[in-house]
Amino acid sequence: MGFMNLFKHFLGDDWGVHPDDHKRPAADQPVRVMPVPARLYLPLQQHLGGPARPVVLVGQKVKKGELIAEAQGMVSAPIHAPTSGTVAAVTEITAPHPSGLTLPAIILDADGADEWIALHGCADPFALDPAEIGKRVAAAGVVGLGGAAFPSAVKLIGASKAKVTTLVMNGGECEPYLSCDDRLMRDAAAGIVDGIRIMLHATGAKVALVGIEDNTPEAIAAMQAAAAGFDTVQIRPVPARYPMGSEKQLIQVLTGIEVPADGRPADIGVIVHNVGTALALRTAVREGKPLISRLVTINGNCASQPGNIEVRVGTLAEEVIAFAGGLKGEGLGLARRVMGGPMMGMQIPHWRVPVVKGTSGILAFDTVEVAEQEPNPCIRCGSCVKACPMGLLPLEMSSRIRNEAYGEAIDLGLKDCIACGCCAYVCPSKIPLVQYFVHAKGELASQDRAKLRGDATKKLALQRQERLEREAREKAEANAKRKAEREAAAKAKAAAEAAAASAAISAGQGAV
Amino acid sequence: MNTAALTAQPVASPHAHGGNSVTRTMFRVQMALVPATLYGFWLFGWPSFFLWLLTILSCLGFEALSLKMMGVTRIKRTLFDGSALLTGWLLAMTLPPWAPWWVAVVGGFIAIVIGKQVFGGVGQNVFNPAMVARVALLVSFPVPLTMWVSPLPLTSLAAPDFIDGLRIFLTSLPQPDAMASASLLGHTKTELSRGIDLFHSLAGEHAPVLSWIGARSGSLGESASLLILAGGLYLVGVGIISWHTPAAVLAGLAIPAAIGHSVDPAHYLSVSAHLLSGAAMLGAFFIATDYVTSPNTTSGQIVFGLGIGFLTWVIRTYGGYPEGMAFAVLLMNALTPVIDRFIKPRILGRDRKGKPLDIPEGKEA
Numbered sequence: 001m002g003f004m005n006l007f008k009h010f011l012g013d014d015w016g017v018h019p020d021d022h023k024r025p026a027a028d029q030p031v032r033v034m035p036v037p038a039r040l041y042l043p044l045q046q047h048l049g050g051p052a053r054p055v056v057l058v059g060q061k062v063k064k065g066e067l068i069a070e071a072q073g074m075v076s077a078p079i080h081a082p083t084s085g086t087v088a089a090v091t092e093i094t095a096p097h098p099s100g101l102t103l104p105a106i107i108l109d110a111d112g113a114d115e116w117i118a119l120h121g122c123a124d125p126f127a128l129d130p131a132e133i134g135k136r137v138a139a140a141g142v143v144g145l146g147g148a149a150f151p152s153a154v155k156l157i158g159a160s161k162a163k164v165t166t167l168v169m170n171g172g173e174c175e176p177y178l179s180c181d182d183r184l185m186r187d188a189a190a191g192i193v194d195g196i197r198i199m200l201h202a203t204g205a206k207v208a209l210v211g212i213e214d215n216t217p218e219a220i221a222a223m224q225a226a227a228a229g230f231d232t233v234q235i236r237p238v239p240a241r242y243p244m245g246s247e248k249q250l251i252q253v254l255t256g257i258e259v260p261a262d263g264r265p266a267d268i269g270v271i272v273h274n275v276g277t278a279l280a281l282r283t284a285v286r287e288g289k290p291l292i293s294r295l296v297t298i299n300g301n302c303a304s305q306p307g308n309i310e311v312r313v314g315t316l317a318e319e320v321i322a323f324a325g326g327l328k329g330e331g332l333g334l335a336r337r338v339m340g341g342p343m344m345g346m347q348i349p350h351w352r353v354p355v356v357k358g359t360s361g362i363l364a365f366d367t368v369e370v371a372e373q374e375p376n377p378c379i380r381c382g383s384c385v386k387a388c389p390m391g392l393l394p395l396e397m398s399s400r401i402r403n404e405a406y407g408e409a410i411d412l413g414l415k416d417c418i419a420c421g422c423c424a425y426v427c428p429s430k431i432p433l434v435q436y437f438v439h440a441k442g443e444l445a446s447q448d449r450a451k452l453r454g455d456a457t458k459k460l461a462l463q464r465q466e467r468l469e470r471e472a473r474e475k476a477e478a479n480a481k482r483k484a485e486r487e488a489a490a491k492a493k494a495a496a497e498a499a500a501a502s503a504a505i506s507a508g509q510g511a512v
Numbered sequence: 513m514n515t516a517a518l519t520a521q522p523v524a525s526p527h528a529h530g531g532n533s534v535t536r537t538m539f540r541v542q543m544a545l546v547p548a549t550l551y552g553f554w555l556f557g558w559p560s561f562f563l564w565l566l567t568i569l570s571c572l573g574f575e576a577l578s579l580k581m582m583g584v585t586r587i588k589r590t591l592f593d594g595s596a597l598l599t600g601w602l603l604a605m606t607l608p609p610w611a612p613w614w615v616a617v618v619g620g621f622i623a624i625v626i627g628k629q630v631f632g633g634v635g636q637n638v639f640n641p642a643m644v645a646r647v648a649l650l651v652s653f654p655v656p657l658t659m660w661v662s663p664l665p666l667t668s669l670a671a672p673d674f675i676d677g678l679r680i681f682l683t684s685l686p687q688p689d690a691m692a693s694a695s696l697l698g699h700t701k702t703e704l705s706r707g708i709d710l711f712h713s714l715a716g717e718h719a720p721v722l723s724w725i726g727a728r729s730g731s732l733g734e735s736a737s738l739l740i741l742a743g744g745l746y747l748v749g750v751g752i753i754s755w756h757t758p759a760a761v762l763a764g765l766a767i768p769a770a771i772g773h774s775v776d777p778a779h780y781l782s783v784s785a786h787l788l789s790g791a792a793m794l795g796a797f798f799i800a801t802d803y804v805t806s807p808n809t810t811s812g813q814i815v816f817g818l819g820i821g822f823l824t825w826v827i828r829t830y831g832g833y834p835e836g837m838a839f840a841v842l843l844m845n846a847l848t849p850v851i852d853r854f855i856k857p858r859i860l861g862r863d864r865k866g867k868p869l870d871i872p873e874g875k876e877a
Contacts, residue, residue, distance in 0.1 A: 345525060
């Protein structure tokens with residue numbers, strides 16, 4: 001902690017936490033490229049938004065980079081074959097989701113040839129129309145590689161419409177243990193800078209601010225060297241602090257502007273992309289190659305050889321770990337399996353879960369790192385209030401949620417919570433605060449759904465009642481009408497008879 | 513279906529923890545109290561040690577009893593989280609060092625049972641348990657609670673030895689007149705009420721001197737003001753407490769004291785007399801900073817602290833009691849929920865009232 005940080009700390013202007021980063025030695029190991037495994041498992045939902053729709057049949061032969069599932073809906077991304085081979089099945093597999101529930105996926109058997117389809121790159125992307133770049137990025141299935149996996153093309157196209165002026169590049173890999181972005185910036189700085197310039201062209205933004213945490217000096221140096229010739233790409237070291245890589249926090253640190261609570265960054269003329277996404281975008285536009293592999297950090301006390309590995313999307317975590325040297329003592333002492341970072345990643349039930357586009361890390365924690373303990377009562381120490389980067393009162397929110405007073409929790413800012421986990425990280429009573437908030441958000445969502453369903457039912461019931469009333473009314477009217485007609489007819493008949501009778505009489509009289 | 517999926521308990525992130533715990537926090541606060549406590553033992557001898565020990569033991573005993581009666585299953589873990597021990601310790605720091613044994617027991621009962629457990633245990637109490645006990649004892653048993661003794665360092669000849677100390681502690685015989693002494697605040701209050709102003713009362717033959725090294729009559733926490741201050745600064749340094757509350761308490765006390773003393777030095781005590789007397793330091797660093805009963809936000813803590821300091825000065829200057837820290841703390845404890853309701857941190861992307869910030873002009877998507 002530098003002097004200024006210490007000063008700010010004493011002033012109380014100090015959001016977030018400073019966890020031990022555990023990034024080295026993994027970050028200093030050269031990247032290892034993992035060979036293609038015999039079988040790949042590709043969930044159809046690897047991104048935020050609608051799941052992709054399979055466009056291949058079981059038994060069909062596909063080439064590397066061939067489309068196997070197309071985007072479905074406004075926010076979605078297609079999926080491509082990470083290698084050449086045969087579609088073995090379209091079925092359900094355990095997905096990277098803490099529930100351990102299954103999700104539909106395509107299973108692909110590799111043929112070992114690893115043969116590309118015909119690629120259509122572009123030698124000069126700056127000559128392309130921005131809309132065309134968006135189209136190509138969408139077709140390549142590029143999603144945000146920082147973890148949230150939001151389809152990149154949706155952001156790019158939205159940005160060019162919203163007149164974005166600043167592109168904020170997220171190189172602040174604030175999650176402890178992870179170093180894949182750090183490694184990528186050290187090894188492929190030129191490609192990342194090229195990708196950033198293509199992004200600038202595609203969005204119409206004037207300048208790109210690349211925020212990189214100051215605990216990765218090698219990455220900062222490499223990126224500064226790569227960006228040296230370009231005025232529009234500015235490398236900005238930022239203090240290492242969690243959650244620096246969170247969108248709203250990084251924007252505020254780099255531009256000094258706050259994103260309004262119910263707005264998006266585009267509302268203030270900013271969009272945010274991850275540095276890894278920039279490289280994937282460059283590969284997609286210049287070489288025409290879809291997103292089929294990524295860098296994954298293997299780390300945690302149980303990993304025998306921590307490091308970064310280039311992995312095809314769809315490879316099982318089990319195989320990645322085996323390639324990375326396996327677990328210490330055959331996994332003895334393993335306390336928790338995590339995909340993603342320790343602060344926001346998800347626990348997975350076993351290692352037979354595939355790497356997806358958003359998987360930044362595979363972490364094998366021992367009991368010391370997890371330090372699982374039963375929660376104690378809250379002592380209102382306020383550590384969570386100091387740590388919260390959003391300025392919320394986690395202790396008050398959790399006590400409301402415990403009493404199921406969700407409305408009050410919303411008033412306290414539940415919907416502004418970004419689930420970064422700072423509060424639970426510092427809590428001396430080990431209260432699982434994030435779990436409370438996730439639970440409450442789920443509960444509110446299901447209440448909303450129930451309300452929608454209730455409203456729909458009520459509407460239908462009302463309509464039915466109206467219809468019955470209308471039918472009854474119509475029937476009554478029809479009856480009345482028929483009755484009236486009948487009466488009229490009877491009257492007419494009687495009148496006619498009377499007339500006939502009188503006519504007969506008069507005729508009789510006449511005859512008389 | 514894989515069986516691991518059924519056995520593994522899904523746990524929300526984060527999967528790492530900073531390592532802080534309630535027990536560690538309480539332990540550090542106790543460490544910060546050690547120097548002042550040891551100095552107090554040296555000044556006031558064996559009786560003060562017995563009082564300290566029994567106050568803590570009775571707090572732990574009543575805590576265990578309450579937990580058992582409430583049917584708590586993890587008694588041992590809750591008992592040794594350090595909170596009951598700390599309550600007892602703080603209460604002992606505010607009592608007259610030669611108070612008899614039953615004061616410790618009754619004090620422990622009031623602090624733990626009435627001050628804490630009836631509210632629902634740790635984290636639920638509205639008022640600081642040690643201060644509840646202190647005030648209840650003072651109001652119920654004013655005589656033993658205002659019986660101060662002159663310091664008799666353990667090394668001096670007149671100091672009671674172990675057995676004598678035990679006798680003083682257990683029999684509650686009246687103290688020899690020679691040893692009885694008033695605290696500075698008590699003395700000046702008595703004299704002022706007799707119409708003798710501060711110039712004369714403080715210059716008198718039996719006047720207690722304001723001793724910077726603490727060799728004067730008072731409670732354990734009063735005599736060693738500077739050691740308490742040092743312990744408090746340690747707590748600020750390691751981040752157990754923030755500086756806001758203690759600074760506000762001391763400022764709330766010092767500012768009116770400075771004004772009063774400069775206007776009428778015959779009737780208003782000086783800033784140093786206020787800050788080094790009574791429970792000023794103990795209250796500022798150890799009592800007002802109690803997590804449970806103080807506001808959560810730094811701005812709220814400043815309001816809370818200023819309130820305590822100012823009320824303490826008002827009670828000391830105009831009230832019937834010579835010392836007002838405990839009353840001031842309890843009064844402000846009662847206001848804590850109100851302060852927390854009105855002073856909240858600003859949420860990122862919202863204004864102070866919770867309305868989302870405006871989208872800048874010309875940027876509408």
